[in-house]
Every structure is written in C-alpha cells, then in structure tokens.
Amino acid sequence: MAKREERIGVFVCHCGLNIAGTVDVQRVVDEIKRYPGVVHAEHYMYMCSDPGQELMRKAIREKGLTAVVNANCSPSLHERTFRRVCASVGLNPYRCEIANIREQCSWPHTYDKETATKKALAIIKTTVERLRLNMMLTPLVIPLIKRALVIGGGIAGIQAALDIANGGYQVILVEKEASLGGHVMELSATFPTLESPKDFLIPRIDEVMAHPNIRLYLNSEVDAVSGYVGSFNVKIRQKTKIVEEEIGAIVTAPGFDLLPREKLPVYPDDPDIVDGLQFERILSPERLTYGKIKRPSDGRVPQDIVFIQCAGSRDPEHGMPYCSRVCCMYTAKQVLLYRKAVLEGQAYVCYMDIRSDAKGYEEFFQQVMSHDGVLYVRGNVSRAFRDGDKLKIWTVDTLSGKSLEITADMVVLALAMVSRPGTRELARKLNISVNEHGFLTEAHIKLRPVESLTSGIFLAGTAQWPRDIPDTIASASAAASKVLSLFSRKELLHEPTTAHVDEEVCSGCGVCVPVCTYKAISIDENKKVAVVNEALCEGCGSCAATCPSKAMQHRNWSHRQLLAMIDVAGGGYV
Amino acid sequence: MRVELSSKRLRSDFVKKIAELSGQNLYLCYQCGKCSAGCPMGFAMDILPNQIMRLVQLGLEEDIANSKTVWLCASCLTCTVRCPRGVDLSRVMEALRLLTLRKNKNYVEPSKMPPETVADLPQIALVSGFRKLTS
Numbered sequence: 040m041a042k043r044e045e046r047i048g049v050f051v052c053h054c055g056l057n058i059a060g061t062v063d064v065q066r067v068v069d070e071i072k073r074y075p076g077v078v079h080a081e082h083y084m085y086m087c088s089d090p091g092q093e094l095m096r097k098a099i100r101e102k103g104l105t106a107v108v109n110a111n112c113s114p115s116l117h118e119r120t121f122r123r124v125c126a127s128v129g130l131n132p133y134r135c136e137i138a139n140i141r142e143q144c145s146w147p148h149t150y151d152k153e154t155a156t157k158k159a160l161a162i163i164k165t166t167v168e169r170l171r172l173n174m175m176l177t178p179l180v181i182p183l184i185k186r187a188l189v190i191g192g193g194i195a196g197i198q199a200a201l202d203i204a205n206g207g208y209q210v211i212l213v214e215k216e217a218s219l220g221g222h223v224m225e226l227s228a229t230f231p232t233l234e235s236p237k238d239f240l241i242p243r244i245d246e247v248m249a250h251p252n253i254r255l256y257l258n259s260e261v262d263a264v265s266g267y268v269g270s271f272n273v274k275i276r277q278k279t280k281i282v283e284e285e286i287g288a289i290v291t292a293p294g295f296d297l298l299p300r301e302k303l304p305v306y307p308d309d310p311d312i313v314d315g316l317q318f319e320r321i322l323s324p325e326r327l328t329y330g331k332i333k334r335p336s337d338g339r340v341p342q343d344i345v346f347i348q349c350a351g352s353r354d355p356e357h358g359m360p361y362c363s364r365v366c367c368m369y370t371a372k373q374v375l376l377y378r379k380a381v382l383e384g385q386a387y388v389c390y391m392d393i394r395s396d397a398k399g400y401e402e403f404f405q406q407v408m409s410h411d412g413v414l415y416v417r418g419n420v421s422r423a424f425r426d427g428d429k430l431k432i433w434t435v436d437t438l439s440g441k442s443l444e445i446t447a448d449m450v451v452l453a454l455a456m457v458s459r460p461g462t463r464e465l466a467r468k469l470n471i472s473v474n475e476h477g478f479l480t481e482a483h484i485k486l487r488p489v490e491s492l493t494s495g496i497f498l499a500g501t502a503q504w505p506r507d508i509p510d511t512i513a514s515a516s517a518a519a520s521k522v523l524s525l526f527s528r529k530e531l532l533h534e535p536t537t538a539h540v541d542e543e544v545c546s547g548c549g550v551c552v553p554v555c556t557y558k559a560i561s562i563d564e565n566k567k568v569a570v571v572n573e574a575l576c577e578g579c580g581s582c583a584a585t586c587p588s589k590a591m592q593h594r595n596w597s598h599r600q601l602l603a604m605i606d607v608a609g610g611g612y613v
Numbered sequence: 614m615r616v617e618l619s620s621k622r623l624r625s626d627f628v629k630k631i632a633e634l635s636g637q638n639l640y641l642c643y644q645c646g647k648c649s650a651g652c653p654m655g656f657a658m659d660i661l662p663n664q665i666m667r668l669v670q671l672g673l674e675e676d677i678a679n680s681k682t683v684w685l686c687a688s689c690l691t692c693t694v695r696c697p698r699g700v701d702l703s704r705v706m707e708a709l710r711l712l713t714l715r716k717n718k719n720y721v722e723p724s725k726m727p728p729e730t731v732a733d734l735p736q737i738a739l740v741s742g743f744r745k746l747t748s
Binding site: 446 | 614615616617618619620623624638640641643644663664667668670671673676698
C-alpha cells in the first residue's frame with residue numbers, strides 16, 4: 040500500500056460524567072493534538088448527539104480528515120453511528136475506529152483519575168496507530184434466496200410459516216410427526232377463555248395445507264444444513280428419502296417436552312398419578328372418555344383430586360431451576376374443567392407461588408381459587424403413595440403451619456417444561472447455541488430476542504424458553520417479521536472486516552479450520568491452501584491468532600497493525 | 614400431628630355455618646395479610662386474623678376454639694375496609710363468636726364480675742361488652 044499523508048481527527052466524548060468525571064478530557068485533547076498525524080482533536084459532552092455528530096462532519100470537511108478516532112463508549116454501542124457520520128461526508132466508514140475509554144477505562148478506574156487519563160491517552164494512541172494502516176473497505180454483497188425454511192409444525196411453526204407465506208415468499212415447513220399441530224392439539228381447552236385449541240388451530244392447519252406458498256414435509260427431519268444467511272443448503276430426510284432445498288433464512292421451532300417422571304422419585308409410577316398432558320387427554324371431549332373424567336386405574340370418577348405444581352420446576356436439586364411459566368395457569372384451567380365435570384368433586388392444588396402475569400390471567404386464577412370445591416394449599420409435596428384404592432399425599436400448609444395428609448383418588452403433576460432431546464442435535468446441525476438446559480439461545484435477551492447468533496437463523500416458541508400460546512405466537516410472528524425484513528432487501532450486505540488468506544504464504548496446514556466457530560474455513564485440496572468463505576466469517580479473529588505462518592490475516596486487524604499498537608501501548612501509563 | 618384433609622372436613626358443618634352466618638365466600642381470601650397488618654388488636658392476639666381465615670378455610674375448628682383472637686376482635690371494621698378481596702372479616706369473626714354463644718356459653722359471665730369492675734367501667738362499655746361476649 041502506498042504511503043499517504045494521514046490527517047487524523049480525534050473526538051473525545053464526555054458521556055456526561057461517565058468519562059469526563061474520571062478522565063481529564065481537556066488534557067487528553069491537548070496531548071493528542073501533538074501526536075504525529077493528528078491534525079484535529081476536540082471534546083464534547085455527548086458526541087453521539089446530533090450537535091456532536093455535526094461537530095464531526097464539520098471537522099472532517101474543513102480539515103480534510105482522512106481518518107477518525109472516536110474516543111467514547113464500547114464499539115458495540117456507537118461504532119455504527121460514527122461510521123455513518125463519516126460516510127455521510129464522503130469518508131470511507133472503515134477509516135473510523137472507536138477507542139473505548141469508557142467500559143475499558145473510566146468505569147474501572149473511577150477512583151484513579153491520573154491513571155485513567157494516562158490510560159485513555161494510551162488507548163487513543165494505539166487506535167491512531169491502528170488507523171494508519173486501516174484499509175478503505177466496502178461491504179460484501181452476498182446472494183439472497185428469498186425462500187424460508189421453518190423447522191417444526193407446532194403452533195409456532197404454523198404461525199411463522201403462514202406469516203412468511205402471506206408476505207409473498209415461499210416457505211418449506213418440516214414436521215417430524217405425521218400431522219401438524221404439536222402439543223397444542225393435545226390440549227382440551229386453553230386458559231383463560233376455555234376456548235378449544237382445535238377451534239383456532241384446525242383452520243390454521245387447513246390454511247397451511249392449502250397455501251400455494253407453503254411446501255409441507257411431514258414425517259421429515261432436517262438432516263444437514265450448510266451455507267450462510269441468504270443461501271443455505273438444507274438436506275431434509277423424509278423416511279428413507281433425502282431431499283435438498285436451497286433457502287435464505289430459517290425459523291427454528293422444535294417445541295418442548297415434559298420433564299421425565301423418573302427424575303422425581305417422590306412421585307411413584309402409578310396409573311392414577313398422571314402428568315399435565317395426560318390429564319389434558321382425559322379432559323378432551325373427543326378422546327377416550329367422551330368428556331367424562333375417569334381415572335386410569337379403574338375408570339372411576341375421581342372425587343378427590345390433587346394437583347401438584349412446580350413438579351420439577353424451581354427445583355435445582357432434582358429438576359430444573361427455572362419456572363416453567365405455564366403450569367400455574369393450566370393447572371387453574373384443569374381445576375375449573377374438573378369442577379365443571381365432577382359436580383361433587385373436591386380439588387386440591389399444592390403450590391409454592393402463583394404466577395399469573397398476562398392479560399386476564401390473575402382474574403381467571405382468582406375465579407378458580409375462590410370456586411367452591413377448590414382448595415389451594417401453599418406448600419410442596421414430600422411424599423405421594425398408594426394406600427389401597429386411594430392415594431395419600433403428604434404436604435404442608437405453610438400459611439397455617441399445619442402438616443397435611445390428603446387422601447385422593449388421583450394426582451396430576453404439573454411437570455417442568457424442558458427442551459426436547461433432539462433440540463441439541465438440531466442446534467448443532469444449524470450451528471446455533473443452546474443454554475445449559477438445552478433451550479435455544481437468543482442473540483440478546485432484550486434487544487434481539489428471536490435471532491440466533493448465526494445470522495439468518497431465527498428462533499420461535501418453546502424451544503427457546505417455556506412459553507404459553509400467546510407468547511409463542513408473538514415470538515413466531517416476530518421471527519417471521521425478521522425473515523420478511525431480510526427478504527424485502529434488494530441485496531444482502533456483509534461486514535468486510537473478515538479474515539483473508541495470503542495464498543503465497545499459506546501451507547494448508549489446516550490449524551485454522553477447527554478454531555473457526557462459524558465453519559467458514561475449508562482447505563482447497565488442489566491448491567493446498569485455506570479458503571475463507573467471507574459470507575460466513577464474522578470477523579472474530581481466532582484463525583488469524585492461530586495461524587503459525589501469519590498467512591491468515593484479519594482485515595483492519597492485521598498483524599502489522601497489532602504490532603504497531605503494542606509498540607505505543609506501553610509508553611503511556613504503565 | 615399431620616392433619617388429615619378431606620372433602621368431609623372442608624365441607625363440615627362448621628365451615629358451612631361460618632359461611633352462612635357471615636354471608637362471605639371464605640375462599641376469596643388469598644392470604645395477603647392486610648387484615649392482620651392493620652388490626653389494632655393484633656398485638657394481643659395469639660393467632661392473627663389472616664391465620665383465622667386460613668384455619669376456617671381448612672375447617673380446623675379446634676384451633677380457633679383454643680384461641681382468644683375472636684374475643685379480642687374489637688369489631689372496628691379496619692380489616693373489612695382494607696380487604697382487597699372484599700371479604701367482610703368482621704362478619705367472619707362475629708360468626709365464629711356466635712358459634713360459641715349460640716351454645717349458651719358466655720365468654721364473660723356477668724354474674725361473676727367483681728362489683729368493683731362493674732362500678733368502675735362505663736355503662737356503654739359494659740353494654741357493648743355483654744352484647745358481643747354473652748349469649
């Protein structure tokens with residue numbers, strides 16, 4: 040690269056008192072002005088504000104700046120803002136870099152202003168050194184196939200597929216079972232309206248089946264996925280046959296399971312101790328018992344029935360540490376349906392807390408708990424065992440301090456909602472992550488709740504976290520809208536700050552291949568060199584750090600840049 | 614001792630009578646404790662008003678009979694006014710007192726009161742005391 044005359048500008052932000060309260064910004068500006076190559080330096084209260092941005096524009100124009108250092112907060116917050124400012128006045132945005140003097144300087148050194156000021160200067164100087172060698176880059180244009188894959192044909196998958204299909208794009212819907220609807224189809228009624236799920240689900244399923252934009256694969260599973268946002272290749276296994284499809288985005292909605300009963304030895308294997316979903320089937324008007332509630336062992340109508348909440352939820356020692364979020368409400372619903380069906384029946388609910396945090400839920404719960412023939416007992420269960428043709432439940436009423444023994448005909452366990460065993464395997468195929476419980480991980484819990492960390496792959500429904508139907512629908516529609524906004528772009532742009540290989544130097548040793556989290560690197564067997572798929576590369580730098588011959592370099596984070604930064608880093612404050 | 618809970622206990626004559634005499638849905642109470650938090654006699658009670666409600670819900674008549682709480686209740690209606698579920702707790706307390714009084718049992722026996730006490734107390738206190746504490 041030809042040497043050019045650098046005219047560097049440095050903009051130091053006060054961030055109110057976040058930075059200026061610790062770092063002497065005036066001193067920083069005075070000193071950095073004398074640094075080689077720096078032709079302009081100033082500080083301002085909030086550089087990200089409109090007047091702050093205007094200061095930058097003015098300086099870039101009037102002083103003819105060729106590169107800009109913004110000394111402020113983390114680049115994850117305002118790198119884009121300041122790069123846009125540069126682009127707006129004709130400066131290549133990759134000639135703007137952030138010097139983080141807030142999270143990495145003023146915040147950790149609040150009580151040592153002298154050190155903080157020296158460190159801020161050192162950080163800015165290293166950034167200036169890096170900038171001298173920054174290339175002007177333009178974003179990569181990558182192909183965009185406007186067809187989506189939806190994995191899972193439960194209520195989340197159905198919603199996402201219909202939203203995308205109704206937006207005018209083709210959808211491939213893959214369902215493992217022979218029919219659509221998932222767990223919601225097993226439910227007798229839904230809280231808090233007691234509406235039958237079939238009433239709203241069957242029309243949605245019919246719409247999917249008849250939709251010209253939806254291609255449905257039943258009895259099918261995703262076998263392998265390769266590619267990247269805009270152009271994924273997916274192999275779908277339908278029994279023995281494998282079909283390949285090209286798609287641009289993926290919505291992942293494989294759903295949930297209940298915690299296996301064996302995990303909770305407190306509740307013995309007994310036909311009259313059932314889980315929430317089994318009881319839904321007993322309650323379902325169109326199943327087995329035709330609306331009569333009969334206990335499994337002898338078909339008698341249970342006169343006393345105990346519902347046990349938090350069976351495996353909020354129990355880090357035996358089950359899951361989290362709250363499954365739906366059990367309080369579905370138990371209340373099951374209690375009400377039971378009381379409507381068995382007029383003389385008595386229902387007991389053993390609970391720890393009641394969580395009823397959505398529209399109409401608390402009102403519904405209060406109606407159930409004050410219904411006659413219903414007693415809510417605040418306390419968990421220590422033992423449940425058979426005694427002749429009855430079941431005995433040992434619990435406590437912590438409100439009165441009384442240990443209780445309840446004699447019942449039947450017990451219903453609100454087992455914890457857990458991730459399906461297959462979800463981990465699916466996540467591995469998609470190269471997205473799961474948390475310690477096997478739930479799919481979102482990119483950011485608040486700001487990017489339906490995106491995975493792999494671009495182009497979105498999350499919906501209970502595979503991400505326990506959810507009720509309204510929350511599931513909301514997440515599915517949110518994921519679909521992310522797909523639609525992706526597909527409504529003319530072309531797909533990708534950050535150009537990726538890794539690249541100097542083929543002259545690369546020996547094809549392949550050390551970089553396994554360190555790449557994004558599976559972006561392969562070895563060209565003919566040329567015996569590493570090849571970076573830049574559309575997949577997220578610019579993390581692991582390969583560049585690993586490469587023994589320095590053939591692998593990160594654009595705008597080259598080894599030369601890093602060495603230049605290290606050269607000045609020690610000079611300031613240590 | 615483990616208390617045996619059954620529909621028999623929950624639907625006992627005791628629970629039915631309290632519901633009938635007070636005219637309240639006893640299961641409206643969700644144990645927030647606001648009644649006990651504001652009760653001016655709470656400091657002297659062995660069982661707090663919210664606990665009385667819970668014992669009634671569970672049908673535990675004996676625990677209530679062994680407690681002084683219902684007799685200490687001043688019927689000031691603070692609990693009634695504050696209850697977020699609209700339970701008239703004062704009526705429940707009155708119902709619990711009536712269960713005893715209707716058996717012709719007095720909580721205070723006027724004939725056994727020392728003459729000095731009768732002489733010292735204001736008339737109005739005696740009258741209201743007898744109305745509440747005698748059959």
